[in-house]
Amino acid sequence: MSAHAEPAASAQEGAAPPGPGGEGAPHRSPAARLVARAGSGLVQVLLILIALFWMVPTLGLLFSSLRSSADNAASGWWTVFTEPARITLRNYANLLDNPDFVASFANTVLITVPSTLIIVVVAALAAYAFAWLEFPGRDWLFLGVVGLLVVPIQVALVPISRLYGGTPLYGSIPAVVLFHVGFGLPFGIFLLRNFFASIPRDLLEAARMDGGTEPTVFRRVILPLGGPAIASLGIFQFLWVWNDLLVALVFAAETSRPMTVALQSEMRQFGANIDVIASGAFLSMIVPLLVFFAFQRYFVQGVMAGAVK
């Protein structure tokens, strides 16, 4: 399975069925067709149940976040269906009034956006070199990058905290950003290199023939043609960093902590403040969900390529 070929297409169009009962039905007896249709109906019911099963936990979070603390303590979130009048946006209003939460939201953005941009730029440069430039040891170096894909993040926690220790970097937003860039690179280089390598050689040769220097070729040929892969990488890294807890837990200070860490510290009194936690968790999910629904195709691509990370 090639990393970038048609994954998005197959995730979307692969879904397009050859038509119900399209399994060479014409030769079947009417009875067999009836059985097949009943089976397909059963499958549909089953799938609807599974889909509901998959949606209900998230709905539970949403409805919990729309109920008062007292209501959450007294009854299950599903009572909103019998008492819809008790839905309130107060939890969200409280969160947005809370400067700590707003600051953590801002920190999440300040960590995520630069990390994503830097990863994309640095990975694209390196991927171009691995795909189209020749230099000694290129193949071995790239295999090394592929190997680094699986290195557990735990390996770097102690060494990097020691490296940061004593410098003003420790606990700062750049400290978290740089860590994410470092650990996101193997995947980024891997994904982009495979895509760049599939760009027709003729296009590059032509550009070089016309006297294009390598930076020009990179900017004029690779970047525009590599758009989809770059989008995948960007979206994948964006979600990855946005959702991170561990790295921020170790490297962010009180003032630079993102939403995940802020929420996690609320979790210590789970039960007492489900309303705060649920609404905070839901707010922290909104951006990833929007990104997911808007760029689903590219996200799938990134996930497929990342099937090795």
Next chain:
Amino acid sequence: MTAEEAPAREDEQAGGPGAGRGRLGPPPWLALFFLLPALLFLGVYVVYPILFSVYRSLWDAAGAEFVGLDNYVRMFTRADTFTALRNNVIWIAVAPAVVTAAGLIFAVLTERIRWATAFRIVVFMPMAISFLASGVIFRIVYEQDPDRGLANAAITTVQDTIAPTGAYPGAGPRDGAPLEEAPGGGYRLADPVAPGDAVALPLVGVSADNLPADAQDAVEPRAGRGEVAGTVWMDFTRGGGGREGAVDPGETGLPALRVEAVRDGDAVAATATGADGTFALTGLEDGRYTLRLSGSNFSDPYNGVTWLGPTLITPAIIAAYLWVWAGFAMVLIAAGLSAIPRESLEAARVDGATEWQVFRRVTVPLLSPVLMVVFVTLMIYVLKIFDLVFVIAPGSVRADANVLALEMWQVSFGASDQGLGSALAVFLLILVVPAMVFQIRRFRREER
């Protein structure tokens, strides 16, 4: 071409005609310009940490004294690591297989469904949310109180349908009442009864608040011909007074209580008490019966499963993990499915294979490379699982739910033992090496 030779040749012939593939290629030093930022980052954040972790794992907690392999010995002799390791083994054995299987089932089931895309989006969506948010979601699902936690609400609803909760938990006879505990639960009348008898069955231990709303004042028992009749009532007069074992004014009947007539161990007739506590068992043949107040009247309400307790915590977290990752497996496997040539499936069907045979003999073998990739990927992720355990397991059972990645964090940054923490990190790294090899080989194969 070998990478080592190419550059030398290029240097001499850069721009010159007829020099083979690298003809228009730029000088090799230019590659460094493109690679430098990445190499710096990789060097500092990935390569150096690997080396340093190995080195640091040979030193004590503070990093002051060289201790050789002590940390590794300690790691494998601590109870905490043992729990973590055991849980990791459970994770590895269960999670990748379950997630891959679910992905395979979903991918196959949706293959010919019109609204497959909608289904896949729903199942895939949790991939976009953080483990933290997923953890919060499942903390709500797993709440112990069936009034608040969905999982237990569902289970108790089912349980109540099969075996309803007794209406009178805690109720029982007063000392000296003619009732005794029946084998198998509930109470029975000490003396046998025969048709035509009327009996008084006094109970105590029901608080006034828990009396059913439709309960009326109890009525003296009166039997008709050929029936056993009686009254079950709350033998307690509000404000004091009243006689024990007799129906006094103001005492309340206990409605909807199940009464059985038992002969030779089998219930031969059963009925429920009315609003005034009276009942009548009719259609009984002559003879003697034991009168029993069935145990179902008194059973304690079922409180659901303790998902977040020490025994079930790991399976509970794995279920949450399945919820997050099934979409991933499904999407990859679906892509693999759509790449299977239709002809091989058709050929098998023409040869008379059933759908199940086609699936087992053709689809799965052709799909196995994809299944393998999904499985190995999940194994790598599962080894590093941290956030879900950290968030879902309440503090009190975190030790029971522990995994290596979490233990590493706790040891290094909670207990400040970075020597042991580094040893744990190195151990994790060693565990993923097979996956690393798998990956590199697969990559080299594909490059060819």
